[in-house]
Amino acid sequence: MIRFFRLVACLLIFADSACAAEVVAVRKDSMGRDYWLYAPSKVVPTRDYWLVVGVHGYGGNGDGAAGLASWTKQRDCFVLGPSFPNNGYQLLLQDADTQLVKLIEDLRKTAHLKPRIFLFGFSGGAQFVHRFTQKYPTLVAGCAAHSAGTWATGGQWGELNPEARTIPLVISCGQRDTAKSIPDAPFTRIEWAHQFESQLSAGGFAYASVYPKDAGHAYTAEAIALTDLCFKYATGKAETLSAQRTAVAALLAKGDKVGAEALVARSKVRIAALGPDVRPEATLEMSLGAAHNAALEALISAKPHQR
Numbered sequence: 001m002i003r004f005f006r007l008v009a010c011l012l013i014f015a016d017s018a019c020a021a022e023v024v025a026v027r028k029d030s031m032g033r034d035y036w037l038y039a040p041s042k043v044v045p046t047r048d049y050w051l052v053v054g055v056h057g058y059g060g061n062g063d064g065a066a067g068l069a070s071w072t073k074q075r076d077c078f079v080l081g082p083s084f085p086n087n088g089y090q091l092l093l094q095d096a097d098t099q100l101v102k103l104i105e106d107l108r109k110t111a112h113l114k115p116r117i118f119l120f121g122f123s124g125g126a127q128f129v130h131r132f133t134q135k136y137p138t139l140v141a142g143c144a145a146h147s148a149g150t151w152a153t154g155g156q157w158g159e160l161n162p163e164a165r166t167i168p169l170v171i172s173c174g175q176r177d178t179a180k181s182i183p184d185a186p187f188t189r190i191e192w193a194h195q196f197e198s199q200l201s202a203g204g205f206a207y208a209s210v211y212p213k214d215a216g217h218a219y220t221a222e223a224i225a226l227t228d229l230c231f232k233y234a235t236g237k238a239e240t241l242s243a244q245r246t247a248v249a250a251l252l253a254k255g256d257k258v259g260a261e262a263l264v265a266r267s268k269v270r271i272a273a274l275g276p277d278v279r280p281e282a283t284l285e286m287s288l289g290a291a292h293n294a295a296l297e298a299l300i301s302a303k304p305h306q307r
Contacts, residue, residue: 029103031095034083036062037107038069040076050077050141050235051104051117055125058086066125067219075231078111080104090127090150091158097132101139116141118234120227122219123147123181130169137164142234144227146172147217149181149189151196160203165291168284169207170230171197172223174215189217206288233284252300260300 029035040049052075054066062081065071071079082100089096107113118141121129126148133143134152148171152158173193180188187195190211200207208229212220251260 029082029099030106031099031102033085033099034062035103036065036069036081038065038072038079038081040072040078043111045112048112048114050075051107051111051113052077052079052231053100053117053119053129054079054081055119055121055128056081056083057122058090058124060086060124066120066122068120078107078113080107084128086124090124090131091156092128092131092135096128097135100132101136104139114141116234118231119143119145121145121148122223123149123217126171127151130171131158133167133169134158134161134164137161137167140164140167142168142230144170144223144230146219146223146227147174147177147189148193148196150185151192153192153195153199160199160205162203165203165205165294166288167206168230168233168288169200169205170209170226170284171200171207172210172212172220172226174212174218174220176214176216179217204287204291204294206284206291208284208287229284233288248300257300 026035026037043049052065052068052071054062054064054068056062056066060066061083065079065081068079069081071077080103082103084096084099085094088094104113104117116139119129119133121127121144123146126145127150129143130145130148131152133140135158150157152160171193173190175190177189185192193209193211197207197209208226210222210226212222215222248260251257
């Protein structure tokens, strides 16, 4: 209880004090489940901060936020490590998704946070974060999901949501990660990752992937670099493209359809200029741009009352 009041005091006062610099653990959320919140060393009251959510693997908890606690210093953001019931949270069961939504709402009462969050998870955490992204696309800015044991490829495993196409998503799996995560899994981890990527590609989603050759079930250097790339695009390029959507909507509201189409055309030229570059950064840039352009074209072709 003492630690809880200290946290509230830090967030409300936004002081450059010792309490703001420490790792702050809050024991229970509104559903009675543990979570850990890590705050920047200095919180400026006039700015909004990114909230990064690191989701633990099976058998774990929120302590350390899946290894991202240090991001408070590296990226000057808040980092949240929720603890989920280990039986079923990967599939958003036991109200795990509702737990996170409520927790974010509660944190917004005391901290100035940006409207969307960045999600990260490895193994069981990856299962949760990519499904949460598909279910709550308006809450998520970007998602890094690595070495998941199951993927949302249809049926009981969940499905991709077209509304999430423009959210930067990165996935990875070691080529030697050839075990099944559960006995009744239809694929091994590496097979399932490829299946999921095929659906992402066919659906026009903004994504990038990497499959380290000599890796098993591990969070590799390549996956770390991909997570960094995803955060960069989610907090930078994606915001720029969202502003572009606002600009297109404004032109359409004025009846300037030609101007809106010209803006999209220029965007297409920039994406085409990337050419055959297959680096993850170029892949994410191209797929993100293509997904946004498709959304803009749909906006332009929609009837006024549907915009």
